Amino acid sequence: MLLKFTSEDLFDTELVDVATGQLAFRLSTAVLTGPSAGLVRRETEIRDGAGAIVATIGWKGRSPESITLLDESVGGLVELFASSTIQFIPKEISIPTRFDTEYLWTATPDSLYLLDYDSDTRMAQLHMHAPALKATHAPLPGRGAVYLELSPHPQGLAPPVEILVTLLMLDILRRGRFNLTPYAFAPPSRFRKAWARIRPRRNTI
Template identity: 85%
Template sequence: MLLKFTSQDLFETALVDVATGQPAFRLSTTVIAGPSSGLVRRETEIRDGAGSLVGTIGWVGRVPQTITLLDESVGGLVDLFASNTIQFIPKEISIPTRFDTEYLWTATPDSLYLLDYDSDTRMAQLHMHAPALKATHAPIPGRGAAYLELSPHPLGLAPPVEILVSLLMLDILRRGRFGLPPYSFAPPSRLKQAWARLRPRRNTV
């Protein structure tokens, strides 16, 4: 499965299935408490293609504090990655997943992926600023965009929303570790109108 982010802002975007053109997820972020209470507090909602809420991320400043996935209140980053110890080596971050010890969340300065350690196979990958891709993963002309690539196997171990959120959180860690530009929340956009156009219409006849 190959999903394309429709915006450069990964927390204010829709994800569309490249093969079908159908929306798979929508992420939208709102301010819930302003600077008068200290750091700005925000909440990111993640909805599936039908519009059902499947996850949330609560932010204090730029730090993710609370994460929910489906009906589970996961907690913070330590709980999401189920590890108090993150392995930092000079050019790589490696974190065991909470759903299978043979899988590792892995980040380098220019890659983010879920690795099956036994087979040395990337089971999911977040392509940042990639050339436009087809469903066959072949490059086609176009501006760089972000894509989420999922192989079928990890979907039997964890829901797609967990893989999506984990890779996005890994990107937050990667930016700090490798001195990349930090994520900055953008002002609200017209994403809701764009999402409404993407959502499948029900037959009311």
């Protein structure tokens, strides 16, 4: 499956299936509390193509503080990666997944992917600012964009939204580790500010 981000803001965008043109995911981020309350708190909602919420990310400043995937309250980055230690090889980050001991989240200064260690196959990959791609993954002329390429886990141990969220979190780690430009949230528009104040909150009980 090849999904295209429709915006350069990876946490405020839609992901569209390149082969079918159908909406796969929609990510939107709203400010919950402003600087007067300390660090800005935000929440990112991820909805599937039918509009159902399938994941949320709670932010404190630029740090992801709480993550939910489907009906599971995962916690923070330590729980998402199921590890309190990260292996830093020169110019590479390598982290075992929480769902399969043979899978590794891997990041370098210019790549982000999920590796099946046994077969040495990339099961998912974020193509950052890549040349335009079509469903056959052949490049098309035009400005670069961001794509998510993924294959379902053979045993269904990881839903696509978990792969999406974890690769985005890995990008946050990658930027800090390799001194790349840190992710910056776009300033909220007046509409977003108003919606953040009036939108109904989910029942979390």
